[in-house]
Amino acid sequence: MRLDASVFEAVELAGVLAEESVVPHVRRRGPSEMRGSSSVMIDTRDATLAASFRRLGLLRRCPTFRCWTVERRWSEAFGDLELDERMCERVATHLAAAFPGRLRTRVISLIARA
Numbered sequence: 001m002r003l004d005a006s007v008f009e010a011v012e013l014a015g016v017l018a019e020e021s022v023v024p025h026v027r028r029r030g031p032s033e034m035r036g037s038s039s040v041m042i043d044t045r046d047a048t049l050a051a052s053f054r055r056l057g058l059l060r061r062c063p064t065f066r067c068w069t070v071e072r073r074w075s076e077a078f079g080d081l082e083l084d085e086r087m088c089e090r091v092a093t094h095l096a097a098a099f100p101g102r103l104r105t106r107v108i109s110l111i112a113r114a
Helices: 002-027 047-055 081-098
Strands: 036-044 059-061 068-070 103-111
Touching (some): 002 047, 002 081, 047 068
Antiparallel strands (some): 036 068, 036 103, 059 068
């Protein structure tokens, strides 16, 4: 299935780009004061594309919202909210560009309680 291959490749490449984009940021800063985690939420406007994401196990139901989130395929930020948001933003941007007009992405961040 050609679409499955394209979807898998897009998600894998997005993960690589996410990690690559934060390396300079991590090198020049100290510990983050903001703790929490982020997720990439996805709305597909194309049933075939949605089926491909689900068939490949690249989406999971978000427990707190009625939506799908991209199954994490990039590094964990270990509670560093700023770092996690940067990576998720990169993934969201790449996926939206890879499938223009076929899906919508958002980054949702949950701030940890102190």
